[in-house]
Amino acid sequence: MKKILVASSALVAVAFAGQAQASEKISLSVGGFMEQWVGVADEDNNAEGKNKFQSDTEVHFKGATTLDNGIEVGVAIEFGIEGGDNATDEQYLYVNGGFGQVKLGAEDGAAGDMTISAPAVGPVGANDGDLTKWISTSNMPNNSWDDGDDNKLTYYTPVFGGFRAGVSYTDSADAEANDQTTNGREVVSGGVEYNGDFDAVSVSVAATGESKNDGEWYNVGANVGFANFVVGASYGEKDKEFGDSTGTYDVDGFDVGVSYAMDAATVSATYAFSDYGNGEVGAADLGLAYTLGAGVTWKSSIFWFEDDADNNANDNDGFGAVTGLALSF
Secondary structure, three states: OHHHHHHHHHHHHHHHOOOOOOOOOOOOEEEEEEEEEEEEEEEOOEOOOOOOEEEEEEEEEEEEEEOOOOOEEEEEEEEEOOOOOOOEEEEEEEEEEOOEEEEEEEOOOHHHHHOOOOOOOOOOOOOOOHHHHOOOOOOOOOOOOOOOOOEEEEEEOOOEOOEEEEEEEEOOOOOOOOOOOOOOOOEEEEEEEEEEEEOOEEEEEEEEEEEEEOEEEEEEEEEEEEOOEEEEEEEEEEOOOEOOOOOOOOEEEEEEEEEEEEOOEEEEEEEEEEEOOOEEEEEEEEEEEEEEEOOEEEEEEEEEEEEEEOOHHHOEEEEEEEEEEEEEO
16 A cells, blocks of 8 residues: 555656746635534433534634646645634645556545535434434444545546545554644555446545455445435444444444525425444434525524434434524635
């Protein structure tokens, strides 16, 4: 794997060789989003649910330049405004050309970027992990376990007949906030996807996976669009050894959903399920996304979940509703 990625880097270096410095200097543009949500939840383990207000805000700086031979070189820097010890969410450079795309920096790996899930348009999807912001459980439905934004090298092939492949290599899973940290585990991430249109039908299919420590996870997913509908599903499995040799159980899960667009509004219904060894958890949501204007969308979700654990103390179920605005800029 290291040889493949080193060869990819060398390919890009050769493409740069002999370039005249006639291209324009990179100028950064500002973008991002702000999401503000209000919600209520009721659950057995916590009658009042968790926080009734949630927010998610990021500011993005992006820019690119094109060299004389047509190769594009760009940069992306994303800041999470909620902060923490390290407010930088992602930062990476990329090179695009006839050879495909190379990325270097802290960003999701190929598997995380290429994984396909069932459609869910509301602020709280049964399959997107956001339920844990509103209710008290750590066993949410899941079938994709991307390792995150560690520093890595990623290569994507050009698109051939709708097909594209990608692979990422991380030398240390602990190196996101500290370039000196090299004692974390290596991570290899990859995927293959297909996107095509057939008259009035669009098809997206992907198979992705990741290896860390002595274990792996795998996912397959597909979305099909026709008329105003999108129907999709995905399935994934994770070894208990993935990332942690002390893991206690294997995990598998699936999701299925459908969305329908009508003028400015899109509605969706999504269900997700996961078997985590000593229990199982299921969740469902109804979502609404309504475009009020350029960059302004009103979103709402009604959700339900049930966690059946062998340990009765961890059993939990409940429901809730969330609404708010998503602004993009």
